[in-house]
Amino acid sequence: MANTRSRKRANLRDVAKLANVSVATVSRVLNTPDSVAEATKAAVTAAIAELRFVPSAAARAINSGRSRVVGALVPTLDHAIFARYLAAIEQTLSGYRLSLVVATTKGDAAIEAEKAQTLVDIGAEGLIVSGVTHEPGLYDLIERCQLPAVxxxxxxxxxxxxxxxxxxxxxxxxxLQHLLDLGHSRIAVVHGSLIGNDRTLARLKGLEDTGDAELSFVEADLSIEDGCKSAQTILSAAHRPTAILCLSDVLATGVLYEMQRQGVGVPQDVSVIGIDDLPGSAHASPSLTTVHLPVVRMGHATAVAISEWIENGLKPSGMLLATELVARDSTGIRRPA
Amino acid sequence: MANTRSRKRANLRDVAKLANVSVATVSRVLNTPDSVAEATKAAVTAAIAELRFVPSAAARAINSGRSRVVGALVPTLDHAIFARYLAAIEQTLSGYRLSLVVATTKGDAAIEAEKAQTLVDIGAEGLIVSGVTHEPGLYDLIERCQLPAVxxxxxxxxxxxxxxxxxxxxxxxxxLQHLLDLGHSRIAVVHGSLIGNDRTLARLKGLEDTGDAELSFVEADLSIEDGCKSAQTILSAAHRPTAILCLSDVLATGVLYEMQRQGVGVPQDVSVIGIDDLPGSAHASPSLTTVHLPVVRMGHATAVAISEWIENGLKPSGMLLATELVARDSTGIRRPA
DNA sequence: CCGCCGAATGTAACTAGTTACACAGCTTGT
DNA sequence: ACAAGCTGTGTAACTAGTTACATTCGGCGG
Structure with missing residues (x-):
């Protein structure tokens, strides 16, 4: 039998030896095949096939200085909003021939900094992070590595x-304005955890100008289940609100379910509004009024920005994406009494 | 001013020169700091800081022969089932100090093969694919690269x-058996696209032994919206079924919404069952009876399998994960008529 | 018939790390 | 006092590619 010394992967020089050519020629066959004579090419190709040669990505990377990988740090994958957003990023990066490495942080800045380091360790050429609250260690890393990051x-x-x-x-x-416009003045707000979550914090900040409405707040985990529980809490309150503002559609979905279960009419008895506009929200029953966040566009824009930065050195400026109210059936005019 | 020739990233030799030591010493400071004298270490550390030296991932990879990256090919990220599964994979890989590169295929085997090649190009050490229907090109690639793949x-x-x-x-x-047990004999089946989807095909295959029940089939895109549409189709049929079997919870959720909207009682008028057991299904209204698929356990098991294969050369054997019926409120005994 | 040009190929020097081995200098044991 | 042993460090050879430059050979023009 032929010596099956295939214990180790063949490299360029093995191929060159077998094909009786130089390493440069093998490299040329791989990269600029037109510059090689047909006969030589055939011999090299045969050797490549025989040795089952596969060029080493690392060796290529060391020469080109490129890994063609970008890293994204997200709190979780287990939430439609981040999943959609990553899907859009992956798609767009793919068009730039870049690959996406995903790392989840559980919303913990320390984990985020740690995972960012491992992304750098595998050679990520760019970083995408969520929100604007991070560890100094992360900023250090970005600065030290001169890493494109958005x-x-x-x-x-x-x-x-x-x-x-x-x-x-x-x-x-x-x-909030939508609810105020509909005449609601006793409004319950259901929001996710505040620790380390600048998005939630900012959304709450947007509720400061309440006119003469009275707001009450319920904190919940970002899950349908906790949305249900929050609804129970709200319904059992002494002075029942006429509207519920959920800072996330996931929570609103849970609230909607619970209302249904308890036979509370939406929007007749209570109006419900969310923020996100998840794919399912339009088809809920009743369909959910919400504020549309353009996560897919955001994913595309982010991917384009980081790609251009990596490929052409064009540091992007920021980009504000418009949000808009999507009025559907879960909100209505406050009933006279 | 100090010569800001920082046009290019500093490398090991630059650091060695500045610190007046050899490259080996710098490498030791990085990898086995205890084997270096304090004074030397300090000098090297200072030089590293001054030059803002960050070791090249590619150069490390070329020596270790490791990229510490594994690739996963999934049809889409925009579906909770894949997102959860990837989340579990990422978590577990992270424990092995491996990173996850995600590539989406839109369920197209050709795209899959292409993206698999880019994963190999960036040096992925292992591959995770969905289902058992793939292009020969993908198998070739796996074979040629001797790539661990599950x-x-x-x-x-x-x-x-x-x-x-x-x-x-x-x-x-x-x-199906659950519906048969409840006495249903006219059942509508809502399923996703069949092209290239061996999972859906297999689930349909499981419906062959129908006893004396009569099945009708509706194909739909895997979205809540198409679930709603399918429900409309089914409800407007001449001979309305008494139960709807959805091959995916996403579709079942849409069906449930539509029933609600049309005032059809579930499970009084029609029973609805899904497959998947998504996080939200337990809290739907009514709560959805479904077949639980252990995607999180699957993600963990897959990550462990590929990691052990990569790290220790232990090729895993297959693993069958149990599915089980989760009987909730959306199914009930067929009403006498 | 000689020189020039270009195609095809080879040589060797890069890329940026790790590491086997050699060796200097000091301490310790006999 | 001298060998042995340990610590700390340097030299140079690896890893696996790419590529600038040199070389060979053939054809063609003068």
Whole structure:
């Protein structure tokens, strides 16, 4: 039998030896095949096939100085909003022949900094982070490595990284204004955890100008289940609100379910509004009024920005994406009494 | 001013020169700091800081022969089932100090093969694919590169790659049996696209043994919206079925919404069952009876399998994960008529 | 018939790290 | 007092590609 010394992967020189050519020629066959004579090419190709040669990505990377990888740090994948956003990023990066490495942080800045380091360790050429609240260690890393990095989901022209996102406070304001316009003055607000979550914080900030409405607040985990629980809390309150403003559609979905279960009419008895505009929200029953956040556009824009930065050195400026009210059936005029 | 020739990233030799030591010493400071004298270490550290030296990932990779990256090919990120599964994979890989590159295929085998090539090009050490239907090109690639690769979401002990997944036909069978047990004999089946989707195909296969029930089929895109549409189609049929079996919870959610909207009682007028057991399904109204697919466990198991294979050369055997009926409120005994 | 040009190929020097081995200098044991 | 042993460091050879430059050979023009 032929010596099956295939214990180790073949390299360029093995191929060159077998084909009786130089390493340069093999490299040429791989990269500029037109510059090689047919006969030589055939011999090299045969050797490549025989040795099952596959060029080493690392060796290529060391020469080109490129890894063609960009890293994204997100709190979780287990939430439609981040999943859609990453899907858009991946698609667009793919058009630039860049690959996406995903790392999840559980919304913990320390984990984020740690994972950012591992992204740098595997050679990421750019970083995408969520929000504008991070560890100093992360900023250090970005600075030290001169790493293109953009922050998303939060527009802030004064942030020291380019931000591509929307006006979270504005989104909150739009939702509140809609309820105020409908005459509601006793409103329950259901929001996710505040620790380390600048998006939620900003949305709450947008609710400061309440006119003469009275707001009460319920904190919940970002899940349908906790949306249900929050609804229970709200319904059992002494002075029941006439509207519920959820800072996330996931929570609103839970609230809607609970209302249904308890036979509370939406929007007759209570109006419900969300923020996000998830794919399912339009088809909920009743369909959910919400503030649309352009996460897909944000993903595309982010991917374009980081790609251009990496490929052409064009540091992007920030980008504010518009949010807009999508009035559907879950909100209505406050009933006279 | 100091010569700001920082046009190019500093490398090991630059640091060595500045610190007046050899490259080996710098490398030691980085990797085995305890083997270096304090004074030397300090000098090197200072030089590293001054030059803002960051070691090249590619150069490390070329020496270790490791990229510490594994690639996952999924049809889409925009579906909770894949997102959850990837989240679990990422978490577990992270424990092995491996990173996850995600590539989406839109369920197209050709795109899959292409993206697999780019994953190899960036040096992925392992591949995770969905299902058991792929292009020959993909198999070639895996074979040529001797790449650890596992197929998921579909258990098939005879497949030439290790498979980690569940019995899709069995899941379909369980759902059908549940409806049969409840006395239903006119059942509508709502399923996703069949082209290239072996999971859906297998689930349908599980519905072959119908007893004396009569099945009708509706194909739909995997979205809540198409679930709604399918429900409309079914409701407007001449001979209305008494139960609807959805091959995916997303579709079932849409069906549930539509029933609500049309005032059709679930489960009084019609029973609805899904497959997947998405996080929201338990809280839908009514709560959705479904077949639980252990996607999180699957993600963990897959990540462990590929990691052990990569790190220790232990090629995993396949793994069958149990599915089970989760009886909730959306199914009930067929009403006498 | 000689020189020039260009195509095809080879040589060797890069890329940026890791590491085997050699060796200097000091301490310790006998 | 001298060998042995340890610590700390340097030299140079690796890893696996790309590529600038040199070389060979053939054809063609003068």
């Amino acid at each position: 922050a998303t989901s939060y527009y802030d022209p004064d942030f020291h990284l380019p931000t591509i996102g929307y006006d979270n406070a504005g989104a909150g304001r739009i939702a | 197929a998921t979401s579909y258990y098939d002990p005879d497949f030439h790659l290790p498979t980690i997944g569940y019995d899709n036909a069995g899941a379909g069978r369980i759902a």
